Amino acid sequence: KAGVTQTPRYLIKTRGQQVTLSCSPISGHRSVSWYQQTPGQGLQFLFEYFSETQRNKGNFPGRFSGRQFSNSRSEMNVSTLELGDSALYLCASSLVDRGGTDTQYFGPGTRLTVL
Amino acid sequence: GNSVTQMEGPVTLSEEAFLTINCTYTATGYPSLFWYVQYPGEGLQLLLKATKADDKGSNKGFEATYRKETTSFHLEKGSVQVSDSAVYFCALRNTGNQFYFGTGTSLTVIP
Numbered sequence A: 001k002a003g004v005t006q007t008p009r010y011l012i013k014t015r016g017q018q019v020t021l022s023c024s025p026i027s028g029h030r031s032v033s034w035y036q037q038t039p040g041q042g043l044q045f046l047f048e049y050f051s052e053t054q055r056n057k058g059n060f061p062g063r064f065s066g067r068q069f070s071n072s073r074s075e076m077n078v079s080t081l082e083l084g085d086s087a088l089y090l091c092a093s094s095l096v097d098r099g100g101t102d103t104q105y106f107g108p109g110t111r112l113t114v115l
Numbered sequence B: 001g002n003s004v005t006q007m008e009g010p011v012t013l014s015e016e017a018f019l020t021i022n023c024t025y026t027a028t029g030y031p032s033l034f035w036y037v038q039y040p041g042e043g044l045q046l047l048l049k050a051t052k053a054d055d056k057g058s059n060k061g062f063e064a065t066y067r068k069e070t071t072s073f074h075l076e077k078g079s080v081q082v083s084d085s086a087v088y089f090c091a092l093r094n095t096g097n098q099f100y101f102g103t104g105t106s107l108t109v110i111p
Helices: none
Strands: A005-007 A010-013 A019-024 A031-038 A042-050 A053-057 A064-068 A074-078 A087-096 A102-106 A110-114 B003-006 B011-014 B019-021 B023-026 B032-038 B044-050 B056-059 B062-065 B075-077 B086-093 B099-101 B105-110
Touching (some): A005 A087, A019 A087, A019 A110, A102 B032, B023 B032, B023 B086
Antiparallel strands (some): A031 A042, A064 A074, A087 A102, B032 B086, B044 B056, B056 B062
């Protein structure tokens, strides 16, 4: 099975612009989560989508939004970019396994640099 | 609330040394526990997991035991290799299906 894919891998934007990141989960996985990873804050949860509905949300401003399509692919959008939004954005997909545990499988991430 | 605390790095070891990375957690209910590894320039990869108390997760020579009495899930390996150099993250999934990650511990293994 193909793993989680994220596009683009690298992105450079300027302050005030907006950006859309894409994530394709592992085939059959219906849950997609997004994380922001920075050296200072570590891994911070943004939101989770399941069957096209936002199921969980972290503590990020409304500039960060997402959606999920019927094929489980997900997009994340950040509007009015700030310098502090520079980070590695990770997407993870999951499937409830036989033990009833959602194990998350991560993509390689999108490295966003805001100038 | 829910949180994960893991030992701060960086950790530097010689090849074949014994590794322990401490991880403790706070959670309501009975969480599942995970260790993830991140190699340079890559995303996180699941290393091992445990879903209930006293379970031992193991993979690639790494082990961790779910200790409910001490709320811990310490990662151990008997003999590290240069290829184990990476950042290791401890994480929990609570009963609400939310994941919480530790801040990561950087490991460097020198020949």
